[in-house]
Each structure stands twice: as structure tokens, then as C-alpha cells.
Amino acid sequence: MSPIIKRKGEKFTLPSKYLLFILTVLCTLLMMITFGTDVFNRPLNTVVGYVIVPFEQGISHIGGWLSNRSEELSQIRSLLDENARLKEQVAQLTEENTLLQQDKYELNKLRELVELDEQYGEYHKVGARIISRDSGNWYSSFIIDKGARDGLDVDMNVIAGGGLVGRITNVGPNWSRVTSIISDNSNVSAMTIATEDNLIVSGDLELMSEGVIAFSMLVDSKDQVREGDKIVTSNISDKYLPNILIGYLHTINQDNNNLTKSGYLTPAVDFEHLSEVLVITDKKQQVEEEENND
Numbered sequence: 001m002s003p004i005i006k007r008k009g010e011k012f013t014l015p016s017k018y019l020l021f022i023l024t025v026l027c028t029l030l031m032m033i034t035f036g037t038d039v040f041n042r043p044l045n046t047v048v049g050y051v052i053v054p055f056e057q058g059i060s061h062i063g064g065w066l067s068n069r070s071e072e073l074s075q076i077r078s079l080l081d082e083n084a085r086l087k088e089q090v091a092q093l094t095e096e097n098t099l100l101q102q103d104k105y106e107l108n109k110l111r112e113l114v115e116l117d118e119q120y121g122e123y124h125k126v127g128a129r130i131i132s133r134d135s136g137n138w139y140s141s142f143i144i145d146k147g148a149r150d151g152l153d154v155d156m157n158v159i160a161g162g163g164l165v166g167r168i169t170n171v172g173p174n175w176s177r178v179t180s181i182i183s184d185n186s187n188v189s190a191m192t193i194a195t196e197d198n199l200i201v202s203g204d205l206e207l208m209s210e211g212v213i214a215f216s217m218l219v220d221s222k223d224q225v226r227e228g229d230k231i232v233t234s235n236i237s238d239k240y241l242p243n244i245l246i247g248y249l250h251t252i253n254q255d256n257n258n259l260t261k262s263g264y265l266t267p268a269v270d271f272e273h274l275s276e277v278l279v280i281t282d283k284k285q286q287v288e289e290e291e292n293n294d
Contacts, residue, residue: 162268163245
């Protein structure tokens with residue numbers, strides 16, 4: 001009886017050697033069909049065209065996008081580094097420019113002091129820097145960094161910029177206090193250069209907001225004094241050396257007595273911006289004594 005004949009009541013089973021033979025024959029046939037015909041190529045090509053190619057295109061697109069992002073990130077890092085370097089250079093240049101401007105300002109101030117020194121060359125002078133001042137916008141009273149150790153003394157005249165600043169009113173070992181001519185309690189005997197008429201220049205801090213200070217007691221009997229005339233310290237001043245420029249006549253008014261005139265003058269010194277001054281070490285009394293001895 002054949003071994004593959006199904007017995008009654010038994011399940012059909014195929015021996016493994018027959019199954020292996022059938023599979024071998026089937027594989028051989030499929031190989032022959034595959035190599036000899038394109039029966040399976042067309043469906044596979046269709047599958048590749050609709051599935052694999054779009055997938056590869058997507059991967060290629062993503063790869064290109066990632067590559068572009070990588071290049072952009074690299075450029076951003078490079079720009080950030082360059083920006084940091086440029087900021088550092090800008091900060092350095094700004095600091096250098098500030099120092100140059102400060103040096104230029106100090107140089108201009110020193111030039112002004114040199115010119116002023118030459119203008120009053122007959123007097124001995126000591127340069128000093130302002131280290132503090134009283135509250136307010138104006139240098140009505142301030143401290144300089146030179147004192148008795150430098151030969152300074154009370155009543156020595158102080159000049160800066162265009163002319164008279166004030167005089168020393170207090171002296172320490174290495175500092176001095178200067179009271180300027182714009183101080184409320186200041187009075188200076190002065191005269192006009194053109195006519196040599198005497199007048200009194202009085203400090204007034206409230207008037208300095210308008211850029212002027214007051215004068216009075218001007219005797220101008222011939223009406224020769226004009227606005228813009230130079231005002232200097234007079235020979236009769238007991239504290240100030242003569243012929244130091246104070247300012248320029250700004251406004252002239254006739255007094256009620258019809259004998260004197262008063263008004264305002266513009267100071268030669270910028271009392272809002274002072275940093276360095278010159279102290280004349282020759283005092284009025286000493287100069288007069290030397291002149292009398294001569």
C-alpha cells in the first residue's frame with residue numbers, strides 16, 4: 001500500500017522528503033521564470049516607482065535641508081564670533097577716543113594757561129587743579145590742590161581762561177580755597193581800559209544764570225564808555241593786582257543821581273567750566289613795596 005494513501009480515520013500528511021522535493025522544483029521554476037522573463041520585474045518596478053523612489057526623494061530632501069541648516073548654523077557661529085570681536089574692537093576704540101578727547105581738552109586748557117601766563121608774564125605763577133567746589137552750577141568757591149607748601153598765601157590772585165577768577169581766602173598745607181569774583185560777597189575795584197574810569201564790580205550768583213555780573217559807581221562824565229569795552233582791575237584795588245582782565249561791558253544804565261552809571265558786564269572767565277587755574281604768587285602789597293623801593 002502507498003505511503004501517501006490516506007487511511008480511514010487518519011489525517012493526510014506529506015512526508016518531508018516529498019515536501020522538500022516539491023519546494024525544490026518550485027524554486028527552480030521560479031528562478032527560471034525570473035531570469036528568463038520579466039513577469040516579476042514589472043510589478044516590482046511599479047512598487048519601486050510608487051514607494052521606494054518617493055522615500056529616497058524624501059530622504060534626499062531631508063538630507064539637503066539638514067546640510068543647509070548645518071551650513072547656516074556654521075555661518076551663524078562665525079557671525080557671532082565676528083560680532084563679539086567687533087564689539088570688543090568698538091569698546092576699545094571708544095575708550096581710546098574718549099582718552100584722546102580728554103587729552104585734547106586738557107591740551108587746550110594747558111594752551112589757554114600758557115597763553116595766559118605769557119599775557120601776564122611780569123608776574124610769578126603756579127599752576128593748580130581744582131579738586132572740589134561748593135554746591136551749585138558755578139565755581140563761586142572752590143578748592144585747589146596747592147597750598148602753603150607750594151608757596152601759596154591768602155589774597156593771592158587766581159586767573160584762568162580769559163582773565164581774573166578771584167583770590168585765595170584760606171590756605172592749608174596742600175590745598176587752598178579760592179573765592180571767585182562772582183560770589184555774592186565779592187567786590188572788585190575796576191576800571192575801563194579805554195577811559196580809565198573807575199567802577200565797582202560786584203558778584204551776583206543769580207545774575208550768572210544770564211551770564212553777567214553787576215557793576216556800579218561808574219563815573220563817565222564825558223559819556224565815552226561803550227558797551228563791549230574791556231574792564232580790568234584798577235590800581236586802587238587793595239587785594240587785586242592791576243590790569244587783570246575782568247570782563248566786557250554788557251549793559252550800561254544811567255543812575256537816578258545822573259552822576260554815576262551801573263549795569264552788567266560779561267565775565268572773561270567761563271565760571272561754569274573750570275578745571276585748572278594759575279595762582280599769581282606776587283601779592284599786591286609785595287608788588288607795591290617793590291615798586292616803592294625801586
